[in-house]
Amino acid sequence: MTFVSxxxxxxxxxxIGAVLRYLITLTVVSAPLSGWLTLHGSVGTTLANLLGCxxxxxxxxxxxxxxxxxxxxxxxxxxxxxxxxxxxxRIGVLGSLTTFSTLIGETAVFASQGRILASSMLxxxxxxxxxxxxxxxxxxxxxxxx
Amino acid sequence: MTFVSxxxxxxxxxxIGAVLRYLITLTVVSAPLSGWLTLHGSVGTTLANLLGCxxxxxxxxxxxxxxxxxxxxxxxxxxxxxxxxxxxxRIGVLGSLTTFSTLIGETAVFASQGRILASSMLxxxxxxxxxxxxxxxxxxxxxxxx
Numbered sequence: 001m002t003f004v005s006x007x008x009x010x011x012x013x014x015x016i017g018a019v020l021r022y023l024i025t026l027t028v029v030s031a032p033l034s035g036w037l038t039l040h041g042s043v044g045t046t047l048a049n050l051l052g053c054x055x056x057x058x059x060x061x062x063x064x065x066x067x068x069x070x071x072x073x074x075x076x077x078x079x080x081x082x083x084x085x086x087x088x089x090r091i092g093v094l095g096s097l098t099t100f101s102t103l104i105g106e107t108a109v110f111a112s113q114g115r116i117l118a119s120s121m122l123x124x125x126x127x128x129x130x131x132x133x134x135x136x137x138x139x140x141x142x143x144x145x146x
Numbered sequence: 147m148t149f150v151s152x153x154x155x156x157x158x159x160x161x162i163g164a165v166l167r168y169l170i171t172l173t174v175v176s177a178p179l180s181g182w183l184t185l186h187g188s189v190g191t192t193l194a195n196l197l198g199c200x201x202x203x204x205x206x207x208x209x210x211x212x213x214x215x216x217x218x219x220x221x222x223x224x225x226x227x228x229x230x231x232x233x234x235x236r237i238g239v240l241g242s243l244t245t246f247s248t249l250i251g252e253t254a255v256f257a258s259q260g261r262i263l264a265s266s267m268l269x270x271x272x273x274x275x276x277x278x279x280x281x282x283x284x285x286x287x288x289x290x291x292x
Contacts, residue, residue, distance in 0.1 A: 010168050011161035018160025018242045019153050052247035060251060096164045096242035101198035103246060104276040105206060111277075127269065130250040131257075 009084045013092015021048040021097050042106045042122055045099060052098035053130035057137035059090055065145035155230045159238015167194040167243050188252045188268055191245060195272050196279055198244035203280035204287045205236055211291035 025044030065071045066081055073081040080086065103126055110119035171190030211217045212227055219227040226232065249272055256265035 007165050007168070010164050014164025014242050015157035015161040018156050018163070018238050021241060022153070022156050022237050049246040053250045056247040056251045057254075060255075091168050092164050094247045095167060095245040096160050098246035098248075099241040100195045100244035100246045100249060100272065100276065101202040101240045102244075104199045104273070104280055105202050108203075108277050108280045109206075112281075123273065126246065127250065130246065131254045134250055134254045135258075 006084060006087055009088035010092040013088035014096040017052075017093040017096030017098075020093075021045075021099065024048045024051075042103075045102045045106065046122065046126055049098045049103065049126050050129050050133055052094045054133040054137045055097075056090065056094050057134035058141045059086070059094070060134070061138040061141035062145065065141070071145050152230060152233055155234035156238040159234035160242040163198075163239040163242030163244075166239075167191075167245065170194045170197075188249075191248045191252065192268065192272055195244045195249065196275050198240045199276035200279040200283045201243075202236065202240050203283035205232070205240070206280070207284040207287035208291065211287070217291050 021044075024047055028044035028047060062077070062080070063086065066073060080089070103123070107119045107123050110116075110122065167190075170193055174190035174193060208223070208226070209232065212219060226235070249269070253265045253269050256262075256268065
């Protein structure tokens with residue numbers, strides 16, 4: 001039953017993450033400024049990806065702090081600290097909020113149209129900003145849990 | 147109601163994608179050969195990502211063929227051709243089967259441990275193989291729908 005409950009938690013988290021990503025993309029596409037951006041279709045995916053990397057960095061450091069004996073979660077952090085909740089948030093929500101296939105599809109189509117600069121910029125921004133936000137969020141949580 | 151139904155379709159697809167990704171990761175981690183791979187924790191994520199890129203490439207070409215006037219979907223392809231089904235599969239299942247945050251998290255942690263080669267190999271394999279599989283699947287579907 002534990003395994004089935006884990007799967008249900010991941011399914012619930014996954015549905016939330018996918019819907020959030022779709023809503024972010026819709027919001028970006030309909031934003032007044034989006035017409036100015038040549039890559040506007042991909043900005044939503046990039047925003048969802050960067051948000052997910054930032055949240056995962058914080059969660060990574062949170063999990064590290066849980067393992068450390070000198071820090072105990074209290075309040076809402078204690079509820080988040082349950083292994084199944086961590087699984088639902090990490091694998092479910094954040095795993096599904098961010099997407100790799102759409103990013104690859106968009107950059108591959110740009111490259112096939114000869115828009116090599118747009119393609120590599122999109123990929124570069126996702127990877128570099130993703131790494132920076134992952135570690136920045138981890139640093140904030142390290143400060144909070146120490 | 148159309149919008150709410152779209153969100154439900156994406157939520158359902160997202161829960162399927164997230165659970166599939168988790169099951170792929172569990173299978174890879176428990177596979178007999180996985181202990182030989184220094185990156186074995188990331189192989190599951192990479193497999194899910196590449197599978198998603200391959201499927202998205204096929205779906206991309208399928209959607210292109212639907213727009214073309216000389217091809218009409220029949221049989222199971224006709225059911226897949228419904229806009230809401232396409233949304234559920236593309237944004238829901240494939241968007242959630244693949245993940246960007248986990249890939250960034252894994253490569254960022256490798257890089258922070260000084261394992262620069264492992265980090266860049268992992269990123270490079272995901273991107274290059276993802277692109278190749280995207281176009282290979284598109285070519286197969288182009289052949290089928292022409």
